[in-house]
Amino acid sequence: MSDGSRTALTKSTFHFVAGLGSGVLSAVLLQPIDLLKTRVQQSGAHSLSAAIADIRAAPRLIPALWRGAVPSALRTGFGSAIYFTSLNAIRQSAARLSHPTTLTNPSSSSTSSSLPKLSNTSNLLAGALARSFAGLILMPLTVLKVRYESTLYAYTSLAGAARDIFAREGARGFFAGYGATAIRDAPYAGLYVVFYEQSKKRLSALFPQATTTTTTALSKEGARGGEMGLSRAAGINFTSGVVSGVVCSVVSNPFDAVKTRIQLQPGRYRNMVQGARRMVGEEGVRALWDGLALRMSRKAVSSALAWTVYEELIRRAEAGVGRRARNSL
Template identity: 60%
Template sequence: MPGGSSLRLAMGISIAGSPTQHNGAVVSLPMTEPRTSRPANSARHFISGLGSGVTSAVLLQPLDLLKTRVQQSGSSSLSATLRDLRQSQSLVKSLWRGTVPSALRTGFGSALYFTSLNAIRQHAHQTGILGRRLQTQGRSSVLPSLTNSGNLISGAVARTFAGFVLMPLTVIKVRFESSLYSYPSIMSAASDIRRTQGWRGFFSGFGATAFRDAPYAGMYVLFYEMLKSRLGSLASKPVASGESPTRMQATLASSVNFTSAMFAGAACSIVSNPFDAVKTRIQLQPLEYKNIWHAWYKMVTHEGIRSLWDGLALRMSRKAMSSALAWTVYEELIRRAGAR
């Protein structure tokens, strides 16, 4: 069946009802599971995640710093924080304080997250343990497509794993951004944490971080994939009967991915903000806030429930933009790498 074989090799899929010649007779090819022509390996996902993470961290560092300053004390406000920063010798330098640990943490965190997420999704897609869907026309991504439950579970597991591995850099990043500490370098921060709290200090706030990141990442991947599917269907042309599904053009695909990531990030940040506020307090003042429940109780009783939503606008803005940048850059790098 030379005609059918060449079609399948060129497209990487078999088309239902697509006629082809076999010894002069016309036969129809059955619908089978579509395959990507060149599966991306782990190194490709690691490098793409690293690049997207560093890019978003550097560009959005001012928003992250302002959020940390607002959350470090219930009495701080955005206007007061900006007023204090204006009094510094260099406003630009102050806004980008902590960029190095932030870029390291976000860059390698994104690399680990995207690599582990892809591994989980590829395994689930191939084995069907979390369910899988056939790829449909109008997809803006070359990544595996899972069911809603598959997206929810894979996102939560991958983010929790990456968060645990990168927790020491997260603690250092938060302290660099805070006005409560004046570390001259990353090594001095690490040395001080080790001296005052031991190795356990590098994992301060992991409980709150896991409570924040697992639901956030799970819901994020779920919402992101749902929005991509909906927007992709709206943006793409219907496929006529007997025609093969086609990928979106790169520009349109990037627009769909960017918009989906931005709205998913903004929505999920609202739900997870209380855990982020608690995590910040534990990491900045571990002696005053001993664990997640103690910090939660103390913040609510002393400062009111509103303290759990400190920095929401800043975090929502940063999460929306960082998610949009990171996922759009990541998906585009993977698409280009797979096209070579």
């Protein structure tokens, strides 16, 4: 294997591991909010107060709040790993096509980003494509997670849930709601990357760094200077993630509400168009916005946390590789 191929493989591994770690962390920490969102969206008559009452009535509160945490962590963890790895590969390729002779080195930039810089259109398409790909691969876990969280099914284990879905609906049952999920996630992810990068750019300009912290400076100045630079970048990235998550959640919530109904009651809600019409016809337009506050808060924090942890891990990993390369000279 050539040095170039080995370096590319190492960087892809960095992105996969960083995405996995950030996804698992955000999924486990925010599982109670995701659980409540599923309960609220499962039917038009199920309010937040009713969902909270159901959970409080459980024999053990903590396990009840984190019901579905395992499939959620698996789905979000591996979903984030696949998404971030795919997104980085797509953005790197797009950057080379846009600038065939040079590829921007984000670590030397005055912004907080550790990722390639692209146009808004390229970011939109890259985010949408990467999310659609990751969503397709992780769809079976998504279906298991949603049904495990719901009160409409009395599953006691993931294996039992998988056997029941296959027996009732066949392999197709594991991909219930993918159309609505893709229509929800692709625009969400694309817009998120656009808003996230633009927000980082503007916040970096509003709050300039007193001294630019580059990879070389990190190795020369030691841990103290590096932590100051990373702290500023983390703050900008987290704030940008929250803002982007709130905006994109509002836009995509109707697709999320329909997707949840299809996954929970595929016989009643057959596809996105029929499901949306039925929800609006029986419950009014408000049904499309069920769980908005919960989803908005959960997505804003989880996306911000995942992207911040991901970028910090990538920044540290690449800085470590750079130091080892210089020391070997």
